[in-house]
Amino acid sequence: MGWYRKYLTRGQQAVGGGGGGGGSGPYQQQQHQNPTTSGTVEGTTATNDAVDFFYRSHGQQALFTPLELSLSASKLRDRDILSKSDPMAVGYIKRKDGTLEEIGRTEVIMNTLEPVWIGKFSIAYQFEIVQPLVFRVYDVDTKYHNLPVESLKLKEQEFLGEATCVLSQIVTKPSKTLDLKLQRKDGHGAIIDLGSLHVHAEEEISSRQAFEMIFHCTQLENMDLFSKSDPFLRVSKIVEGGNVIPICKTEVVKDNLNPIWKPICLTMQQFGGKDNPLLIECFDFESSGNHELIGKLQKSVADLEILYQERVGANFLKASSVRHDHMKSLKSQLFVDEFCNKTLYSFLDYISSGFELNFMVAVDFTASNGNPRLPDSLHYIDLSGRLNAYQQAIFEVGEVIQFYDSDKHFPAWGFGGRTSDGVVSHCFNLNGNPSESEVDGVNGIMSAYSNALHHVTLAGPTLFGQVINKAAQIATQSVSYNQRKYNVLLIITDGVLTDLQETKNALVKASDLPLSILIVGVGGADFKEMEILDADNGKRLQSSTGRIATRDIVQFVPMREVHAGGQISIIQALLQELPGQFLTYMRSKNIVPHF
Amino acid sequence: MEKSSSSSSSRSLEVTIISAENLRKNHRSIKKNAFVTLETDPNNSQSTSMADSIGGSYPSWNEKFELTLPYNLRYIRLEVKCKTATGVKTIGSVNIPISDLLEDFIPPSCLHHLSYRLRERDGDRNGIINLSIRMKGADSYVPRPSPYMRVQTGYKINSNACRSMPMLPTGIRQTAYNNTGGIAMGIPVSKGYGLVL
Numbered sequence: 001m002g003w004y005r006k007y008l009t010r011g012q013q014a015v016g017g018g019g020g021g022g023g024s025g026p027y028q029q030q031q032h033q034n035p036t037t038s039g040t041v042e043g044t045t046a047t048n049d050a051v052d053f054f055y056r057s058h059g060q061q062a063l064f065t066p067l068e069l070s071l072s073a074s075k076l077r078d079r080d081i082l083s084k085s086d087p088m089a090v091g092y093i094k095r096k097d098g099t100l101e102e103i104g105r106t107e108v109i110m111n112t113l114e115p116v117w118i119g120k121f122s123i124a125y126q127f128e129i130v131q132p133l134v135f136r137v138y139d140v141d142t143k144y145h146n147l148p149v150e151s152l153k154l155k156e157q158e159f160l161g162e163a164t165c166v167l168s169q170i171v172t173k174p175s176k177t178l179d180l181k182l183q184r185k186d187g188h189g190a191i192i193d194l195g196s197l198h199v200h201a202e203e204e205i206s207s208r209q210a211f212e213m214i215f216h217c218t219q220l221e222n223m224d225l226f227s228k229s230d231p232f233l234r235v236s237k238i239v240e241g242g243n244v245i246p247i248c249k250t251e252v253v254k255d256n257l258n259p260i261w262k263p264i265c266l267t268m269q270q271f272g273g274k275d276n277p278l279l280i281e282c283f284d285f286e287s288s289g290n291h292e293l294i295g296k297l298q299k300s301v302a303d304l305e306i307l308y309q310e311r312v313g314a315n316f317l318k319a320s321s322v323r324h325d326h327m328k329s330l331k332s333q334l335f336v337d338e339f340c341n342k343t344l345y346s347f348l349d350y351i352s353s354g355f356e357l358n359f360m361v362a363v364d365f366t367a368s369n370g371n372p373r374l375p376d377s378l379h380y381i382d383l384s385g386r387l388n389a390y391q392q393a394i395f396e397v398g399e400v401i402q403f404y405d406s407d408k409h410f411p412a413w414g415f416g417g418r419t420s421d422g423v424v425s426h427c428f429n430l431n432g433n434p435s436e437s438e439v440d441g442v443n444g445i446m447s448a449y450s451n452a453l454h455h456v457t458l459a460g461p462t463l464f465g466q467v468i469n470k471a472a473q474i475a476t477q478s479v480s481y482n483q484r485k486y487n488v489l490l491i492i493t494d495g496v497l498t499d500l501q502e503t504k505n506a507l508v509k510a511s512d513l514p515l516s517i518l519i520v521g522v523g524g525a526d527f528k529e530m531e532i533l534d535a536d537n538g539k540r541l542q543s544s545t546g547r548i549a550t551r552d553i554v555q556f557v558p559m560r561e562v563h564a565g566g567q568i569s570i571i572q573a574l575l576q577e578l579p580g581q582f583l584t585y586m587r588s589k590n591i592v593p594h595f
Numbered sequence: 596m597e598k599s600s601s602s603s604s605s606r607s608l609e610v611t612i613i614s615a616e617n618l619r620k621n622h623r624s625i626k627k628n629a630f631v632t633l634e635t636d637p638n639n640s641q642s643t644s645m646a647d648s649i650g651g652s653y654p655s656w657n658e659k660f661e662l663t664l665p666y667n668l669r670y671i672r673l674e675v676k677c678k679t680a681t682g683v684k685t686i687g688s689v690n691i692p693i694s695d696l697l698e699d700f701i702p703p704s705c706l707h708h709l710s711y712r713l714r715e716r717d718g719d720r721n722g723i724i725n726l727s728i729r730m731k732g733a734d735s736y737v738p739r740p741s742p743y744m745r746v747q748t749g750y751k752i753n754s755n756a757c758r759s760m761p762m763l764p765t766g767i768r769q770t771a772y773n774n775t776g777g778i779a780m781g782i783p784v785s786k787g788y789g790l791v792l
Contacts, residue, residue: 253651255623262653472700479701509700512708540710545692548710548723588708 065348067171067201069121071106073137073182075195076113076160085139086110087160088149089197091121094132094164105149108140113195123167125201127347128575130399131167135197137182159184161194168403170201176352177201203348209268211301214338215250216260218313219331223284223292228255230285231294237270238277238298247271247278252285260337266301267344274302280334282316293318295330308339345593347579350586353593355484357404357582359397360474361445362467363390363430364493365417365452366460369523372453378494378523379453389522389559391446393492396571397518398442401488411437411474412445415467417456424459427466462495465502468510468517475515486514486582494523497530501544507533508543511550516581518574521558530556551584607731608662608671608696612643614655615675615713617722618686624652625686628678631724635662635671645678652722661731668693673724675713687713687721696728703730 071089078084088108092100106117125131139158140149161182170178177200183191215233223229232252236244247270253259271278277298283291295316299307307314313333320328370377380388387395402408412430419428429437430448432455439448471489478485497503507517519534521527534556535541541549557574586592610633618625631643641662646654662671670690677684689711701707707728713721 253624260651469700476700476702479705513700542712543695545695546689546712546714547691547695548712550708550710 065125065203065346067123067125067167067203069123069170070117070200070202071121071135072114072116072198072200073195074114074198076115076137076182078113084111084113085158085160086142086145087112087115088138088140088152088157089115089117090136090138090154091123092134092136093123094134100134105152107149108145110145125167125171125348126576127579128400128572129569133165133167133199135163135180135199137161137195137197161197163197163199165199166403167201168400170199171348172351172403174352174354175200176348203346210265210342210344211305212263212265212338212340212342213304213308213336214260214263216258216335216337217282218258218333218335220257220259220282221294221318221330221332222257223294228257229294230255231257231259231282232285232291233261234281234283235264235266236279236281237272238279244279263338265342271301274305275300278304282332282334295332297334304336305339307334308336311335345583345586347583349593350582351404353484355486355593356406357401357578358410358474358478358485358487359401359405360411360413360471360487360489361394361398361430362413362415362427362471362489362491363394363449363452364462364491364495364522365414365456365458366462366495367416367458368460368462368495368525369458372458379458381450381453389520390449390492393490393520393522393559393571394445394449395442396569397490397520397575398445400571400575402442408441409438410441410445411471412439412448413437413467413470414452414456415464416458416460416462417452418459419456426463427470428456460495461498462493463499463502464491464493464497465499465506467491468503468506471515471517472506472510472513475510475513478514486585487516488578489515489517491517491519493519493521493530495525496527497533500529500532503533504541505543505545507554508541508547508549511541511553514585515553516578517554518578519554519556520571520574521556527556527558530558551581551588553581555581605663605665608664609729609731610660610662610671611727612656612658612660612673613725613727614653614657615722615724616653618652618654618675618677618713619721620677620684620686625677626651629654629686630676630678631656632674632676633660633662633671634674635664635668664693673711673726675722675724685716687715687724689713689724696730705729 069091071091073087073089076085076087086108089106091103091105093103094100103123104119104121106119109115109117123131123133136154137160138154139160140152141157144152144156161184163180163182165178165180170176177198180197180199182194182197184194186192217231217233220229220231230252233250234246235248236246238244248264248266250261250264253261268274277300279296279298281296282294284294285291295318297314297316299314303314313335316330316332316334317327318330365379369379372379372381374380375382378389382388398410414428414430415426416424417428418424420432430445430452431437431439432448432452439445468489471487475485475487477483478487510517519530521530532539533541533554535549535552535554540552541554555574555577557570559570612631612633615629615631618629628645630645632640633642634640641660643656643658646656664671670692672688672690674688675686677686691709691711695709696707697703708725709728710723710725713724715721
């Protein structure tokens with residue numbers, strides 16, 4: 001998928017480098033490393049802006065959150081004659097094709113109808129996808145009690161009931177505990193209740209751990225002829241096989257051989273463990289992108305902590321100019337001026353403390369979509385039930401976000417259409433109600449959209465400003481009343497924007513609000529203006545008054561790059577940045593979860 | 596700054612100058628002694644203290660000012676300056692329209708976080724200035740209930756809610772290695788920024 005590759009490429013550019021080369025060890029790499037940074041006219045200025053903005057935009061958010069699921073049950077059926085049941089629970093992930101992938105089994109607890117299992121299931125929480133889970137409880141026959149649970153054949157056990165849910169349903173509960181009904185179908189298809197299953201989710205403590213450090217170097221080698229070096233650091237994780245994966249990069253400090261960099265923050269998820277080796281490389285920045293290696297060293301986070309505690313430096317190494325296989329110790333040294341162990345509140349911490357995501361939708365009704373009655377129209381409603389691109393975007397985004405809104409009342413608008421009063425509107429209620437824009441659930445959005453196609457005439461032009469302002473007004477209420485709401489506006493459009501500056505102005509004003517905007521492009525138009533709004537290139541949006549966006553709140557994806565059978569949906573890529581944007585807002589406002 | 600004799604023709608604005616990013620002079624990052632002046636007119640000017648070398652080209656001040664704004668005032672002028680051996684040099688400036696403050700989505704009485712691109716005298720881009728503002732006094736805004744949102748209990752905000760950027764410093768400190776020579780640059784770790792130590 002081209003967009004996804006492009007997205008990754010931009011991310012790499014923003015962070016300042018690709019991975020190091022392969023090999024049996026990090027010190028056998030070439031003498032001059034070239035972390036590829038795209039050169040720009042503004043050189044270090046643009047690079048530093050991009051780095052700073054990249055980190056703030058991404059909120060130091062990992063792509064997934066490891067969770068542990070604990071299970072207990074109550075009111076189980078007693079299947080034994082002379083004693084109570086001996087229950088065991090099995091957990092599954094339900095794949096898209098409907099098959100079940102086992103994720104674990106609990107131990108067997110003997111002689112109880114209200115088991116509290118000690119064994120836990122580990123699962124990686126991903127915000128951007130729906131993660132359906134299935135739990136089955138069995139009464140294990142006495143003759144199998146001495147066998148490892150992994151070896152048990154489930155068909156030989158007594159089935160006590162099944163429960164299904166989505167992982168989001170668990171993590172959005174205030175206590176992160178979801179009560180489910182255990183059920184099965186009888187021979188006639190009727191559902192029989194067989195007790196209750198209680199599922200509790202807990203984040204692994206290590207996933208919240210982060211370390212903030214300030215690095216300082218002395219006596220760096222001068223790589224420039226007429227001035228001093230412009231150094232920056234790159235921190236990489238060394239993985240099996242000796243490959244290095246960049247995880248962090250400092251800003252460039254110009255013309256300085258004894259720099260102190262701004263703090264960097266590393267999460268445990270980024271480097272895996274305090275004792276895992278990290279490669280720290282110091283480069284002299286070159287606007288051409290061919291940065292020159294000043295020196296490097298290998299330390300774990302635990303080693304860095306020791307450097308901090310003992311107030312000593314570590315010497316950089318560099319391949320000897322005489323013997324390239326020999327590493328020469330340099331006079332240059334790295335010091336750790338600050339080292340703080342911190343607990344980062346995660347996205348799920350906020351959600352479980354009561355914060356919600358308020359989903360809003362805006363649909364493009366401009367004439368460029370084509371006559372909805374014709375099959376080649378982007379708004380064509382296929383009677384066979386196949387979803388058009390608009391419906392697909394609404395459904396795929398909505399089915400994820402809906403779990404984070406308790407009342408599931410979603411504002412839904414259209415823009416660029418001529419409504420029944422004969423006027424072209426750039427923000428009209430999709431449900432046709434002039435005074436109320438909310439609809440019930442994702443199905444309500446889909447119904448309102450389909451109905452609107454019968455009552456609204458496609459017109460134009462394509463303007464975003466009004467719907468963004470409308471969403472911002474709603475987000476303003478969250479601020480005014482200190483509500484635990486973060487707002488997400490999905491804009492689905494086919495066309496080229498005609499109010500680019502007005503849209504930029506609206507986005508800059510909205511960037512200080514609890515609001516994110518997801519833009520999905522459908523059809524075959526040129527979406528270059530959308531990519532400007534996306535700001536993934538590190539260039540912050542600027543209003544006509546010179547105001548700079550406080551943070552990046554826009555994510556754009558062109559729907560046309562979806563390929564049948566693709567492993568990763570474009571919508572998933574669209575959504576996965578949302579927790580990071582949420583966290584960036586919360587942290588910038590110093591808002592903490594209130595447990 | 597002298598207060599206007601007629602309070603009914605003016606408004607009171609609390610401005611916090613938070614920090615700046617990537618300040619340069621003659622295409623080189625500045626090292627220290629940056630400060631900001633705020634003007635509502637040429638005869639009314641206030642200044643922050645000078646940032647030391649800790650922040651370098653990313654200085655932080657976190658200083659609050661209270662400005663009295665005449666109703667006909669169109670903008671507030673901010674200038675970022677730097678004291679050098681040869682005198683005070685202007686790094687960049689920005690005119691912040693009053694409309695940006697009053698016509699924002701956030702009610703004037705709530706805290707606004709704003710960032711602006713600084714421009715040099717010739718119009719070239721320089722760094723960014725970060726600030727927060729809040730309207731005070733008679734213009735305090737009490738929002739009416741909205742049909743879009745249902746009022747819920749609020750969330751907890753730490754005491755330093757005026758900060759708009761992560762990892763802001765809470766004080767000036769000297770690194771142990773300044774005496775090794777060279778100019779130290781960077782920003783120290785903040786304490787208490789929404790993180791549990």
